[in-house]
Amino acid sequence: METLKVSTRSNxxxxxxxxxxxxxxxxxxxxxxxxxxxxxxxxxxxxxxxGYVAASGIDLVCVPxxxxxxxxxxxxxxxxLGIEDRQHRRAEPLPQVDLGSFEIN
Amino acid sequence: METLKVSTRSNxxxxxxxxxxxxxxxxxxxxxxxxxxxxxxxxxxxxxxxGYVAASGIDLVCVPxxxxxxxxxxxxxxxxLGIEDRQHRRAEPLPQVDLGSFEIN
Numbered sequence: 001m002e003t004l005k006v007s008t009r010s011n012x013x014x015x016x017x018x019x020x021x022x023x024x025x026x027x028x029x030x031x032x033x034x035x036x037x038x039x040x041x042x043x044x045x046x047x048x049x050x051g052y053v054a055a056s057g058i059d060l061v062c063v064p065x066x067x068x069x070x071x072x073x074x075x076x077x078x079x080x081l082g083i084e085d086r087q088h089r090r091a092e093p094l095p096q097v098d099l100g101s102f103e104i105n
Numbered sequence: 106m107e108t109l110k111v112s113t114r115s116n117x118x119x120x121x122x123x124x125x126x127x128x129x130x131x132x133x134x135x136x137x138x139x140x141x142x143x144x145x146x147x148x149x150x151x152x153x154x155x156g157y158v159a160a161s162g163i164d165l166v167c168v169p170x171x172x173x174x175x176x177x178x179x180x181x182x183x184x185x186l187g188i189e190d191r192q193h194r195r196a197e198p199l200p201q202v203d204l205g206s207f208e209i210n
Binding site for chain 2: 036039
């Protein structure tokens with residue numbers, strides 16, 4: 001699954017476009033953030049993306065989980081937001097295209 | 106539907122307990138936040154609550170939307186997080202108990 005890294009400097013509208021594209025392409029996408037400012041941009045993007053994909057019949061939902069990651073050798077707690085169509089069953093996943101991981105600014 | 110107002114001073118574990126209780130009682134709950142710090146506490150609470158309710162067979166998902174609200178006569182943009190069981194159909198809602206609105210610290 002594609003992972004989008006969102007930061008405090010990320011533009012919510014740009015991230016929303018990336019979410020909508022990935023969701024249409026592969027049925028699910030993951031956002032990873034560290035810190036309150038980055039999470040704020042990510043959640044704004046999710047709220048915007050919900051409108052983008054609604055017309056395609058996608059009922060976008062978000063599943064937040066914690067993740068322990070290393071940044072410059074230091075242990076940090078990230079938040080991962082699984083972004084999926086509500087109907088998407090993780091037990092029987094759709095075929096997914098791995099587009100790799102990149103940061104959106 | 107019950108609305109929980111979460112602030113930067115809210116304890117994520119306490120909020121998670123309130124989310125789990127409301128979700129079991131009425132099938133859905135709404136969280137309202139203003140600002141990145143409050144949103145951070147709310148999303149941490151949602152991630153924790155997901156674990157609390159999983160044993161009951163509830164697949165907790167989150168639906169973020171924007172809301173224009175007034176605070177002390179000033180227009181502010183709040184974020185509302187609809188917290189639902191993934192299976193919960195908003196088109197055919199479960200009977201819901203209105204427990205009112207309160208702030209959790």
